[in-house]
Amino acid sequence: MERVDAWMACFALAMALVWGLARWNGMLGGGRSGWWRRKSQQRADCRQHFMAAAHLLARARRQRKELADEGRRSRGKSSSLARDAIRECDVAIACDPRDAAPHIVKALALQHLGHLTAALRSLNTALSPPASKSLTESERVEALIKRASISLDAFKTKRGVKAAIADLEECLALDSSPQSAAADAARQMLASCYQRMGGGASRVHE
The missing domain is CATH 1.25.40 (Serine Threonine Protein Phosphatase 5, Tetratricopeptide repeat)
Structure with missing residues (x-):
């Protein structure tokens, strides 16, 4: 974070x-x-x-x-x-x-x-x-990551996790480059979200 x-x-x-x-x-x-x-x-x-x-x-x-x-x-x-x-x-x-x-x-x-x-x-x-x-596309990615982060802090329930997952999945749809620091951060956050939802990290975009 x-x-x-x-x-x-x-x-x-x-x-x-x-x-x-x-x-x-x-x-x-x-x-x-x-x-x-x-x-x-x-x-x-x-x-x-x-x-x-x-x-x-x-x-x-x-x-x-x-x-x-x-x-x-x-x-x-x-x-x-x-x-x-x-x-x-x-x-x-x-x-x-x-x-x-x-x-x-x-x-x-x-x-x-x-x-x-x-x-x-x-x-x-x-x-x-x-x-x-x-x-721009990169600016949208950064803003989505920030919104996901705040959602997780604001709502300590599945509501916040689901909102964060939606934003992070959109991030990776826009930028999934292995060299992208933003994409790497999104993957790590998404893995954590899936674990909190009980789905494990295997669903994270490669």
């Missing part, structure tokens, strides 16, 4: 960087019309809030890790940063609700705060149309 969390943190920050560069390129290559300039500015504002959210979440994770390393329990600062990240995500979502990225980062921030059901709602939005159309 720690490997999945690390990948998702890197995934969120990578999206912030890629989309930040895309925003810059869009501003350089934008048209001359007032409409285009307004649309370009709106997109730039959305990305700015998204990048701020990703940065705040990274700081929250780093703060929590430092506290854990020091053996301290107080999480006030880390939680405050995560709440700030959620607020930035909400602004970005209001700008462009069809962009999956802010929904995913919001889900990660909610998970950081322990609000697992709310985190699942945000991931459900990101993985459903129209927001899902903005995801």
